[in-house]
Amino acid sequence: MSGLNIGVIGAGLMGHGIAYLLAAAGHNVRVYDPSAQWRESLNERLESARALLGGDPALLGRISAHEHMAPAMKDTAFVFEAAPEKLPLKQQLFAELEELTAPTTILASNSSAIPSTRIGEKLKHRERVVGTHFWNPPHLVPLVEVTQNEKTSDDTVARTMALLRGAGRNPVHVKKDIPGFVGNRLQHALKREAIALVAAGVCDADTIDEVVKSGFGARMAVLGPMEQTDLVGVDLTLDIQNVLLADLDRSTEPTQFIKDKVAAGKLGMRTGEGLRKWTPQSADAVRERLRNFLADQAKTKA
Numbered sequence: 619m620s621g622l623n624i625g626v627i628g629a630g631l632m633g634h635g636i637a638y639l640l641a642a643a644g645h646n647v648r649v650y651d652p653s654a655q656w657r658e659s660l661n662e663r664l665e666s667a668r669a670l671l672g673g674d675p676a677l678l679g680r681i682s683a684h685e686h687m688a689p690a691m692k693d694t695a696f697v698f699e700a701a702p703e704k705l706p707l708k709q710q711l712f713a714e715l716e717e718l719t720a721p722t723t724i725l726a727s728n729s730s731a732i733p734s735t736r737i738g739e740k741l742k743h744r745e746r747v748v749g750t751h752f753w754n755p756p757h758l759v760p761l762v763e764v765t766q767n768e769k770t771s772d773d774t775v776a777r778t779m780a781l782l783r784g785a786g787r788n789p790v791h792v793k794k795d796i797p798g799f800v801g802n803r804l805q806h807a808l809k810r811e812a813i814a815l816v817a818a819g820v821c822d823a824d825t826i827d828e829v830v831k832s833g834f835g836a837r838m839a840v841l842g843p844m845e846q847t848d849l850v851g852v853d854l855t856l857d858i859q860n861v862l863l864a865d866l867d868r869s870t871e872p873t874q875f876i877k878d879k880v881a882a883g884k885l886g887m888r889t890g891e892g893l894r895k896w897t898p899q900s901a902d903a904v905r906e907r908l909r910n911f912l913a914d915q916a917k918t919k920a
């Protein structure tokens with residue numbers, strides 16, 4: 619599948635990466651953004667993604683930036699929405715998209731947390747509304763969670779998964795439209811325990827990162843938790859859960875520890891301290907290490 623007309627709503631962090639990967643797969647991508655600043659910087663950001671991945675310079679010619687939504691969304695097969703995370707805005711955009719596109723155009727939202735059920739609730743053709751949760755940066759991280767809500771048709775899911783596979787992504791089918799989908803639920807289950815351990819003085823934040831990166835994280839890119847359970851035996855997992863589960867943190871709201879950090883302005887790299895301490899140099903080193911690692915993985919896969 620290539621050469622389709624695809625709309626992207628929002629030229630920000632996620633929108634530009636989604637546009638890049640779809641154009642790299644041979645599609646014509648029209649990006650709508652009302653902000654002149656984001657439209658004007660789009661080319662430069664796309665070029666830096668291309669340079670990082672060593673992509674064909676011609677692919678940038680398949681992406682155009684648009685000030686107005688109607689001409690950008692005309693005759694599109696898919697639209698990916700990556701506008702700010704505000705429900706009324708997304709609902710308004712989807713209502714406009716329903717008027718501007720054919721009933722067969724698939725309307726996908728990249729929302730991190732808002733269920734696509736809510737985003738599409740006022741539409742007439744709700745079978746074509748689907749969640750596509752890309753991970754940042756979308757042109758480097760292969761996973762896309764394709765979330766089917768109660769109204770999304772199987773055909774919409776199948777077509778979306780096929781498009782994404784053709785663009786070199788690893789789409790997964792999430793069969794219920796639940797908060798956090800799958801990836802963020804797993805990630806935040808881990809963070810809840812990590813924060814509780816630091817708050818209880820069991821270890822410091824640096825140690826948490828070392829345990830994950832040097833321990834089970836070192837094998838996670840090739841061994842998922844279900845594979846790992848089967849590798850060691852489900853019976854061993856049962857034995858461990860019998861001892862451990864009752865002792866794990868079960869907070870149902872953010873702990874005072876994390877609320878105090880935010881209240882004290884300890885927000886992370888951008889303020890010099892969060893859970894760990896940062897200098898501009900050490901923060902940049904982490905960003906560069908991550909970018910290079912992901913780009914190497916993406917190039918190996920291509």
Ligand SMILES: NC(=O)c1ccc[n+]([C@@H]2O[C@H](COP(=O)([O-])OP(=O)(O)OC[C@H]3O[C@@H](n4cnc5c(N)ncnc54)[C@H](O)[C@@H]3O)[C@@H](O)[C@H]2O)c1
Pocket residue numbers: 627628629630631632633650651652653656699700701702703704707711728729730731751752753754
């Ligand atoms: N940043 C992440 O790590 C991440 C990961 C997964 C999903 N998401 C989700 O993706 C979406 C976009 O996030 P982002 O990080 O790219 O934000 P961003 O702020 O970088 O980009 C948002 C873009 O939307 C544009 N915009 C503002 N109003 C608009 C409108 N009325 N119509 C169209 N565009 C408009 C802005 O000008 C901006 O370019 C959000 O729903 C977010 O939750 C973000």
